[in-house]
Amino acid sequence: MKKRYIMSPGPTEIPAEVLVEAAKPIIHHRTPQYRNVLAEVLEGLKYVFQTKNDILIFPSAGTGAMESAVCNLVSPGDKVLVASVGNFGERWVKIAKAYGANVEHLAFQWGYSVDPAKIEEKLKSMPEISVVYTTLSETSTGVENDIKAIGKIVQKYNAVLVVDAVSGMAAVEFKTDEWNVDVVVVGSQKGLMLPPGLSFVSLSNKALELAKKSVSPKFYFSYESALKSLKAEKLPDTPYTSAVSLIMQLKEAIKLIRDEGIENIWKRHSKLASATRAGIQALGLKLFPIDSYSNAVTAINVPDGIDGSIFTKKIRDEYGITLAGGQGQIKGKIFRIGHLGYADTFDVIIAISAVEMALYELGYPVELGAGVKAAEKELLKK
């Protein structure tokens, strides 16, 4: 017997209350019963997003929602700005280029966060920029961007601000409307504590106005047809078959989120992240981010003399804990501990303990218990 833990930055563990919902008999999507559930989860998502804007749900991975924010907002040749700090930020560049956008790329060095002043410089010098794409919590580097500051800048210009909050939503503080974020894209398998397979997009009026001008081809991810169904008579509907079982699970997840309260969720993630950082640093390891930390995931440099892939493989196969390695240019150089979604005090203890024990077994000089001690101290702070 071996207990297994997912401590990757997504998919994350799913509460039993949410898991069992998927084991119930399926219901038909074109019924008042289902459309009432849809209305309920859409209201719930507005609370989670902290927005009054309409939210669309697609049966897709988060990448699909990202593509929707390109094919609905951009026409070939349009100038767009991407401010990236890692692998997922760079995905904006790939998608925008696939749609023929003229991409201005502010590529910050991995480990650093976006400098909002650089965005303002670009918007001043290139008033033709129609969309600014960036990332809330960059999963690949464990860096969080200052979306509040970026929103304050972008709202002064014609550009629409699109934020990938796939791994940040319902984990790190985020206020769609107060922070002037026009389009927010989110995936289900992170802070929302669901299996992967649903994505969400919120749309401001500024974004809707821009969407009217886009001539890029689209069908599945068309905002126009999704909005038409959303505003169907009496109750919201979908243009094609909805991912019914995942939506039923979302209903349960939203109940848990409402019970805890979104501010408390942000505080919990903040505390778990602080404790993780304290534990890691007490072991003499270095965090990968330089100027900002995400409260959803902690990225840590693999210490000298340790092979990153052997390290995470050992923890997965021998200890039963799935952490994440590095992606792209930092593959093998970092490992990542996810502490988002259905994560609590003793998940941090387990993660730090596993890191300690694995380093010890691999012959790295580490004092057993030192990381856990530091994490406990942090967790006990009021």
Next chain:
Amino acid sequence: MKKRYIMSPGPTEIPAEVLVEAAKPIIHHRTPQYRNVLAEVLEGLKYVFQTKNDILIFPSAGTGAMESAVCNLVSPGDKVLVASVGNFGERWVKIAKAYGANVEHLAFQWGYSVDPAKIEEKLKSMPEISVVYTTLSETSTGVENDIKAIGKIVQKYNAVLVVDAVSGMAAVEFKTDEWNVDVVVVGSQKGLMLPPGLSFVSLSNKALELAKKSVSPKFYFSYESALKSLKAEKLPDTPYTSAVSLIMQLKEAIKLIRDEGIENIWKRHSKLASATRAGIQALGLKLFPIDSYSNAVTAINVPDGIDGSIFTKKIRDEYGITLAGGQGQIKGKIFRIGHLGYADTFDVIIAISAVEMALYELGYPVELGAGVKAAEKELLKK
């Protein structure tokens, strides 16, 4: 207490063995454990599709897979042929037009099937046609097209044959390779006995060659990137997060399909469909299709004097059975009984009995038990 039954042509009922799989703890998609499951379900799908071609899996509704067969195969201005017999066939026209295709539309009257000779006429007179889009089982009209005959024709020309088998796969007889079908698109919530949220596409070499020429924008549904991940070192992978819980359910559904055997599944559907037709006709009702019947779903004219929407609403709300009404131009004029996927003998009896009782209660002249009797006779045939 009221037992509930889904007898729509999708979503269909899900076997308990498949349901419970979604209630198990989530596993991470970038692990050998998960990628082994992926390899297993891909092999299983090849058996279901009766193909040696590669199959791609997208986290999306069936409509997403349909779009993939446009954005990957068509460039703006390309001449394509759509042979449609109902609502879902016409969806090919909408998607192809969204991508700027020059659409030649063979729109057969609803209730009729595609005349393969008309396709040959078009291919002869327009050798520039690069893709032929059609439908196996047209869910909106209950009509099945002769894909074997169409495949025999299209293979002689340069055009690639794309078949929407969303509601036909694992229900009505279908042999991808033997029938020369280049691209087959399928959804999860029909014959495969899964919740909605996964789609599947099989691709012949002829299709892959055409895909290389397409300049339409794509990212989420890109065959190139999905194939690259499929052919990853050692085990198949996916370009972005996979819909893990649905894939685990697919693994179970494929076990059930293999246990029964695909030919037996086709025979079962054929018997259930015959019995449904016999029961309906014994009640004096008329089938909607004229020249061909789908074994996945039976479409029936709402009899004179009965309001179609009151009829299906009564059966749903009072009897607990979800049938389907009509779509598009035949909304309110027909109702449909799905008998596909996890459907057996007594599901037909329930459906016919419900139709009898509802008609009786609505004052339509019907002999109680007459439909069930005819269905039973048909079901008892060896």
